[in-house]
Amino acid sequence: MKVKFWGVRGSVPTPWKEAVEVGGNTSCVQVTPDNGQLIILDAGTGLRFLGEHLNATEPNPIEGHLLLSHAHWDHIQGFPFFMPAYKPGNTFTLYGATRARKPLEAIMAGQMEAPYFPIQMTQMAARLNFVDLEEETFWIQDLKVTTCSFKHPGGVFGFRLEQNGQVLVFATDMEYSADDLDPRLIAFAQDADLLIYDAQYTPEEFEQKRGWGHSTHLAAARLGQLANVKRVMLYHHDPSHNDQMLEAMEQEAQAIYGPCQLAKEGLVIDTRTA
Numbered sequence: 350m351k352v353k354f355w356g357v358r359g360s361v362p363t364p365w366k367e368a369v370e371v372g373g374n375t376s377c378v379q380v381t382p383d384n385g386q387l388i389i390l391d392a393g394t395g396l397r398f399l400g401e402h403l404n405a406t407e408p409n410p411i412e413g414h415l416l417l418s419h420a421h422w423d424h425i426q427g428f429p430f431f432m433p434a435y436k437p438g439n440t441f442t443l444y445g446a447t448r449a450r451k452p453l454e455a456i457m458a459g460q461m462e463a464p465y466f467p468i469q470m471t472q473m474a475a476r477l478n479f480v481d482l483e484e485e486t487f488w489i490q491d492l493k494v495t496t497c498s499f500k501h502p503g504g505v506f507g508f509r510l511e512q513n514g515q516v517l518v519f520a521t522d523m524e525y526s527a528d529d530l531d532p533r534l535i536a537f538a539q540d541a542d543l544l545i546y547d548a549q550y551t552p553e554e555f556e557q558k559r560g561w562g563h564s565t566h567l568a569a570a571r572l573g574q575l576a577n578v579k580r581v582m583l584y585h586h587d588p589s590h591n592d593q594m595l596e597a598m599e600q601e602a603q604a605i606y607g608p609c610q611l612a613k614e615g616l617v618i619d620t621r622t623a
């Protein structure tokens with residue numbers, strides 16, 4: 350599987366000159382399995398640039414699958430600006446949970462309703478399918494997808510993607526410290542070739558921000574080590590952390606578990622060489 354990071358920031362877009370190296374767009378990762386399908390993890394503001402890229406490079410019609418961890422702004426805000434969704438003939442299937450008693454379709458339409466947005470989701474001319482997920486395993490052609498719920502306000506899904514012996518685990522927005530990792534999470538990430546994990550806080554920030562729903566870079570490293578992960582991507586960077594701070598956090602994580610690396614906007618990784 351090929352992985353490209355289009356947005357790596359957490360909480361809120363961060364257009365900031367001290368953070369351009371790592372990038373300011375919010376959560377969005379493109380996954381290209383061996384059969385070339387278009388799989389997108391989260392629809393944060395990075396999705397806008399992915400959409401422009403697809404329009405410029407992909408022959409029409411485009412068919413894609415969007416797996417949404419949850420519906421906090423930084424994970425869905427790019428969708429109204431995803432131009433391929435406005436093109437007739439394209440087809441996108443969105444997968445996510447019913448949250449706060451709202452099915453996924455109502456959640457996605459809700460962020461585009463007046464007075465929040467000028468255009469309604471019904472004006473998107475592509476065919477949009479919505480799949481409400483439980484904790485389950487399902488298939489997108491030969492890509493096996495497993496969901497698991499973790500600790501985050503309002504709920505969140507981790508996604509485990511498996512194809513041809515390659516394993517990618519996407520686990521962002523969850524509140525665990527390095528010495529308090531959920532055994533279910535360790536099992537979920539077990540033997541992954543690539544783990545993308547919430548590394549938002551330092552341990553000091555974690556204590557101050559209990560209840561906000563995020564982990565530390567040290568938890569990411571410890572999780573990678575306990576689960577025997579080949580490579581750990583530190584993800585969902587705090588909007589107050591500049592490039593210098595993030596590089597220091599990367600080094601601290603590597604001191605615990607060598608194969609840790611900062612997820613940066615534009616970075617491409619093949620799980621086979623992870």
Ligand SMILES: [Zn+2]
Nearest residue numbers: 359360423522
């Ligand atoms: Zn988030």
Ligand SMILES: [Zn+2]
Nearest residue numbers: 419421522562
């Ligand atoms: Zn969240």
